[in-house]
Amino acid sequence: MNPVKTIAVLGCGSRGRIYSTIAAGMPEKFRVVAACDPVAERTAYVQEKSGHEGFQKFADAEAFFAAGRLADALIIGTQDTHHYEQCRRALDLGYDVLLEKPIAPTHDQVLALAEQAARLGRKVIVCHVLRYAPFYMAMRDIIASGEIGEIVNFEAMEGVEPWHMAHSFVRGHWARPHLASPTIVAKSCHDMDMLAWVMDRPCEAVSAFGSLSRFTEKHAPAGAPARCTDGCPAGDTCFYNAVKYTGEMGRRWLGMVYDRAADAPASEILEWLKTSPWGRCAYRCDNTAPDHISASLRFSGEVTGTFTLSAFEFGRHYAFYGTKGVLRGGPAYRKATGADILVQPHGGGEPRRVVIPTPTSGHGGGDLGIVNALYDELTGRGDGRTCIAVSVQSHAMAFAAEHSRLTGKTVEIRDNRF
Ligand SMILES: NC(=O)c1ccc[n+]([C@@H]2O[C@H](COP(=O)([O-])OP(=O)(O)OC[C@H]3O[C@@H](n4cnc5c(N)ncnc54)[C@H](O)[C@@H]3O)[C@@H](O)[C@H]2O)c1
The missing domain is CATH 3.30.360.10 (Dihydrodipicolinate Reductase; domain 2)
Structure with missing residues (x-):
């Protein structure tokens, strides 16, 4: 009889939801029992996918970690700058971790986490999903x-x-x-x-x-305003016109940063673009x-x-x-x-x-592959491919x-x- 492994999710954005949805769809392997994200709709999404009766939701990481170890493994799907501190705390609490890449933004932090995992004998599986595609x-x-x-x-x-x-x-x-x-x-x-x-x-x-x-600004079309919603003279021809977020292709990308992307009417998205970073002219951002x-x-x-x-x-x-x-x-x-x-x-x-054959999950099938690999690693059958x-x-x-x-x-x- 294969054991069912319990999972908690820290950061229920785009990646956290993908992994937890896949895991929740494998009840013979996983039970998703807790989620933490400041955005309530996102923990609610994971809860709905999980269907677990005693599911616990947290709105901030402090409360989540204060609750102790809630599952066999923790999926860390927060942004890059959170990874080091959150993984460090998770390992101290006794979690094995599925950690989104990059491991951390600095080389020193990467090495410190590897050292800590080795010292404590805990697994940190890095989401180098392509190795499973x-x-x-x-x-x-x-x-x-x-x-x-x-x-x-x-x-x-x-x-x-x-x-x-x-x-x-x-x-x-x-x-x-x-x-x-x-x-x-x-x-x-x-x-x-x-x-x-x-x-x-x-x-x-x-x-x-x-x-x-x-x-960069020097490549902006003549007369381009700071935002695409401000009536850009190049709006009809600019490949990067943010108004395209209201169309089919744009909505797929928008879904990663705007939870109502699939359902919102175009007018709502246009309103959102007026203040969101994704409404800015692609030649007039603060990007480096x-x-x-x-x-x-x-x-x-x-x-x-x-x-x-x-x-x-x-x-x-x-x-x-x-x-x-x-x-x-x-x-x-x-x-x-x-x-x-x-x-x-x-x-x-x-x-x-x-x-x-056409893959059935994102990253050429790697998203599904790494969730299966997580189970193998947790049950001692893994090959350590992305540890x-x-x-x-x-x-x-x-x-x-x-x-x-x-x-x-x-x-x-x-x-x-x-
Ligand atoms: N493996 C891959 O191929 C792949 C692909 C895309 C992104 N990523 C990585 O995955 C990570 C997440 O990316 P994403 O696109 O899902 O980001 P995202 O912004 O959609 O998700 C991050 C989530 O963390 C939440 N959050 C913020 N602060 C928090 C906190 N203190 N505690 C708990 N939750 C908090 C946010 O509300 C958000 O829902 C990034 O590190 C990114 O580089 C990996």
Whole structure:
């Protein structure tokens, strides 16, 4: 008989609700018993999904922690700057933790949490969800199988997408990295983690460039007011017109920051945009997050590669160059060829095409995968794939890249702190 594990949720925003909804849908594995968020509708949402009779709701983290340990595991889905303190307190109380990425906004805090988890013998599973997504698992398996031989070098692209960039890194939560976390840590810890996982060898050094170059006032359309709702002369043609939040595509993004996004009439959303950060002209915000980053990485064994983050590409894609062939994969290839992964042997012939079935949860199926993995970890059957001791290594790559971008120097990772 498999034990049912109890779950509490701290931070019931976009991510907290996704994980708790998935967990609540697996009554044979989980019971969601408590939630904490200052926004009452959000804890009510988790309670409704949970259906647990003795469900406890908290409006602030102090009261939540004062209540002691309420469950086997705690999902921490708050914003980046809360992670360190909340995870530290949760571990002290005896929780195992499912911790949203990034682990914390500074390298010192990341290392401190890893040390604390190890010292107390507690599990901290970091939400590097891509390691549980079928596309990435297939890519890693092919490389590990030796089909393309030894990897000599690679190219990795993180296409943030223009609207996502504007929503999250220009108008939104991660627009000012000093109040959240460095962009390459916030967004690309996934990418660094994927490379660390696929390469399966230590990253030794990194050199990075990048800046904010497009989402700045000098690129604003002539006569653009501070807010899109103030009658912008470029409103009809501007890709970033915030009025699009009233349309179908916009509402999907709006749902991450405005709870009534699905039901609100357009007039309500337009009114909200008049004062909300998401109503601002995308060229006239207080953002400082870079909109493009290019990094060179050196792994052990003289394997090298490049990583690019761009606001202006769509989705992640990869090329791994091996001694026996080349693996290419990602949404761009899917769009062009119908296959998610193409494995091209040297010397010609047709590439082997790998098609991944359409995933049933976000992040290419990784959101569902990590909730299942949480259960496995809590019941001693996990493989520790995204435990904090593993994740600190790829976080170090991201912090090193940011250090390099800011200092203009090539950074050796070793045991350094950034
Ligand atoms: N794994 C991924 O791929 C992925 C994707 C997106 C975001 N994230 C990360 O997930 C985290 C949450 O992102 P989100 O988009 O869900 O944010 P969000 O703003 O939607 O959710 C955060 C929630 O925390 C609540 N909150 C604020 N202060 C609190 C406190 N002191 N105690 C308890 N709750 C509090 C807020 O009211 C909000 O509901 C971030 O760290 C983000 O970087 C991860």
